[in-house]
Amino acid sequence: MASRPLLTDDKLSPLAREVFDDIRATRGTDYINNFWRALAHDPETLKATWERLKGLMGAGALDPLVKEMVYIAVSAANACEYCCHSHTAAAKAKGMTDEMHNELLAVIGMASQTNAMATALQVPVDEIFEV
Amino acid sequence: MASRPLLTDDKLSPLAREVFDDIRATRGTDYINNFWRALAHDPETLKATWERLKGLMGAGALDPLVKEMVYIAVSAANACEYCCHSHTAAAKAKGMTDEMHNELLAVIGMASQTNAMATALQVPVDEIFEV
Amino acid sequence: MASRPLLTDDKLSPLAREVFDDIRATRGTDYINNFWRALAHDPETLKATWERLKGLMGAGALDPLVKEMVYIAVSAANACEYCCHSHTAAAKAKGMTDEMHNELLAVIGMASQTNAMATALQVPVDEIFEV
Amino acid sequence: MASRPLLTDDKLSPLAREVFDDIRATRGTDYINNFWRALAHDPETLKATWERLKGLMGAGALDPLVKEMVYIAVSAANACEYCCHSHTAAAKAKGMTDEMHNELLAVIGMASQTNAMATALQVPVDEIFEV
Amino acid sequence: MASRPLLTDDKLSPLAREVFDDIRATRGTDYINNFWRALAHDPETLKATWERLKGLMGAGALDPLVKEMVYIAVSAANACEYCCHSHTAAAKAKGMTDEMHNELLAVIGMASQTNAMATALQVPVDEIFEV
Amino acid sequence: MASRPLLTDDKLSPLAREVFDDIRATRGTDYINNFWRALAHDPETLKATWERLKGLMGAGALDPLVKEMVYIAVSAANACEYCCHSHTAAAKAKGMTDEMHNELLAVIGMASQTNAMATALQVPVDEIFEV
Incomplete structure (x- = not known):
């Protein structure tokens, strides 16, 4: 359950x-x-969030589906239940196949694994990676 | 500094x-x-990790560059300093332009923002998102 | 469901x-x-945790309501479902209005967004921020 | 070092x-x-981020200093080095005393402790906390 | 609910x-x-994950029960609901007593508390801790 | 650099x-x-934190070295640089061998990997794991 009510259409302010x-x-x-x-x-936050999202998630330098997959990756790492569900649904709606989903999950798992190991070991950044 | 020494080539075991x-x-x-x-x-962990990475990050259902960008997204969410540096360098080497990098960062930021808000509000998952 | 039973009053040890x-x-x-x-x-952990919480969350250098809002912020960033619910309820009981809640959520979202971007970019700390 | 150069004033686009x-x-x-x-x-992301930040972090339903302290709390939980430094400096500039800083740190620590315990135990949310 | 169906035995590929x-x-x-x-x-990910897990979680330099407790600690810090449940069950099956579970939870809480404080303060690493 | 000065012995209050x-x-x-x-x-926070740590990290239901390894696991998952360094040093001082360290790192990596996958997939908890 949400920690505050979900507003139904009849309760909306004009801006909402x-x-x-x-x-x-x-x-x-x-x-x-x-x-x-x-x-x-x-x-106001509703409007600012929606407009930023709409502007960002459409066509651009990256494909909209790629952006949904990036969203899933961030959501998994942040342990956001709602976001994992909603952006997996959105990615499927934009054409994510089962094969793509499988590979995405494997990369998310791999990245999480090597992240934790690099952090536990406090591996120093290679000079060649710095700009 | 690492919490254990970085092995130089002359210290490697045959498997390493x-x-x-x-x-x-x-x-x-x-x-x-x-x-x-x-x-x-x-x-053994070196070998298992490298082989899994090599198998996963090449061509597949997803483009190798897309996978590097997913890696950056996970690394940012996990606050892994080393991984942010190394995978940003890898993504650039695989063709990530400044425009793509800009958009990736904006999506990572946007996802982190809505993740935190959805979690703080404990928004319940919509039925239509469940399989 | 909890990963161990919730103790009812008749099962408590004298200290509990x-x-x-x-x-x-x-x-x-x-x-x-x-x-x-x-x-x-x-x-013993029950007692240590409760006494520390009681001592900390009352009046002090910070207002009790401010401390509840800080608690919500940490809980959202840590993706703690229970804590988001319980401290949102506690903050409301201590006088958090809808307007304050709205603004708190917006700040939590904003901080999460810029955190992720600063981390992805590995922005170096400005010298003027160091003590 | 950043994973991309910090732009000096002479390299800025007109919008930047x-x-x-x-x-x-x-x-x-x-x-x-x-x-x-x-x-x-x-x-464009620079402008959107700055304008949202400026609008949010000034006077509102919450005191600007309270909002800086919430920012520190989120930044600590997200392990954002840059953000911990920059928002601690900002909070001090807005009047955070040593006593307030001490108490803030103690609350951040306390929240992180109980967050981890509640999550490890998967404590179910009390019905009275749901709206 | 999962974001994709749980496969029943009659739907498995030969490798699965x-x-x-x-x-x-x-x-x-x-x-x-x-x-x-x-x-x-x-x-393939199923097989790679299972084989790595099987090889790692049995007897080795660390006791299998110690490894399950490390798993719980990571899962709590990552806020993974499923993993907290499944590895708590596994640890109990491998002999974790209530006293051990209590102490584990207290250590997880303590570590999370000092982690957050050390990060918020950006405490510099002591030279004697570096290799 | 810390976000506030490290107190030298001559600056301590009597309690510190x-x-x-x-x-x-x-x-x-x-x-x-x-x-x-x-x-x-x-x-006061110094005293409360030290006393809790001292009481917890010595002999108990779990071996002190096991507790240091749990501390490392939490610190890696929370991306706490200071804590990874200090508790790795502490674990070595308490007898963690290279083989134990290797296995610990592999388990931390494995747990982080399966955590991320379970979360991304939102795998529902098996009934048999609930108490």
Whole structure:
């Protein structure tokens, strides 16, 4: 359960409603996921977060699917349950195949393993890696 | 400084030497980075880690550069200094442009922000995200 | 479900009972939350933890409500589900308004975002920040 | 060392220069700290991050100093070296006394301790904490 | 709920079936826990992970029970719900008494507390600790 | 560099001096490591932390060396540079051999790997693991 209520459409402030309208239009679906309903108590943060996300996760220097996979990687390392679920769903919707998902998981696991070992050993950074 | 010495080539066990030979052949460079020198005290873990890494980070369902960027994302979330440096260097060597790096950093930041907010709020997972 | 049973009042050791009595008296409620029931298997750790918490979270150089908000911030960054819930409830009981909660969440998100970016970039510490 | 160069003033794009001007005007100092110089490679992220930070960290529902202390708490939990240094300096500049710093550190330590224990035990959330 | 289905025995590839057979033979039980069923979508990662785990967690320079307790410690610090549960169960099966569990939890808590304080203060490493 | 000065012996309050005396007597060395010098600004937290540590890290239900290894594991997962260094030194002083260190590092790496995969997949806890 959330530590505060998820706002239903009839409880939204005008600014939050505007953001929800834009989420619906941008995504082409009427469904608003719980994260936005939890954020809607603070319409300005809702708006700032949504607009930054929308601007960032579309086409750019990186493919939108690559960005969703990066999001999953960060979410796993941060142990964010909600984010692992929501961004795995988003990555599948953007075309992540089972093979890609398998490989992504293996890389996340590998990185976590070598991260922990490098940190435990406090391996000094090689001079050639510094700019 | 490392919490144990970095092994120089003349101190290697035969198994560790074999792994170093393979790292050099695979990467086409004589340079062995510090992580492997720190791991070389334990030749079996060195071998298992290198072989898994080599198998995973080459061509597959995901592009090698995408995998390096996923590695950076995990390393940033895990606050691994060594890994942020070494995998940023590796990603650049595999073709990450400044524009791609910029966008990667922005996604890592965005994901960390929404991760923390979703966790602080304990947003419940939407039913539609569950398999 | 906990990875060990939550102790009910009739299962407490004399030392654990003493601590529970003090929790009840200090908080002015009969309710003992699950964290203490899980810790009660180890009465000495229960006592040490409760006494340190009681001494620390009351009035001092910082306002008790400020300390609860710091607790929420740490709990979100550590992805502690139980702690996000229990300290959000405690902060509300100590007077955290919706506006304060909104701003707290936004700061937690902002800090997480810039933390991840500073770490990914391995930004060197400015000399003026060092003592 | 950073994993990419810190931009000096003569290398800034027009948009980055505008942001630096605003940082200088807002803070009343000519000094630009390294984080912004590292971000300046990506002027749009620089601008978005700075404007969100400026809007959030000033007066609001929470005291600016409280927000700096929350920032330190998140940074410690995320093990962000740069952020611990820069926000400790900022909190001192906003009036954090030694007594406040001491108590803040004690709360951060206490929260981290009980976070880890609650997570290791997987203590179930009390019903009374749910909204 | 998992973000992908747990594979039942009738859905396994031949390689995944071989691994499951080995898990059953090694552990002397027919029960396969959910982690392996979730990994079975990627038989090669399943096999590599299981074989590394089997080789590592048995008798060696460290006692198998000590290794399970180290596993719990890492899992708590990483906030991995599944891993806290499964490795606490495994440690109990290998002989962890209540007294040992209590002391383990206290050490995990203590370490997390001093970790956070050392990081917040950015305590410099003593020269005598460096190799 | 620390974010506040390390207190030298001539700057200690009477209570901090008492604690330093006890650290010296308990450890049989005149050397006081930096963590305690950084904490000495807050003599009460210094005393509470030292006494809890002293009580916990000696002989008990777990071997003192096992507890140092658990400390290293938590410190690696929390990315605490200072703690990785100081507790690796402490574990060696208590008899950790190279073989034990190697195996400890491999377990820490393995746990971090499977933690990240279990979290990314959000594997549901098996009923048999619940108490």
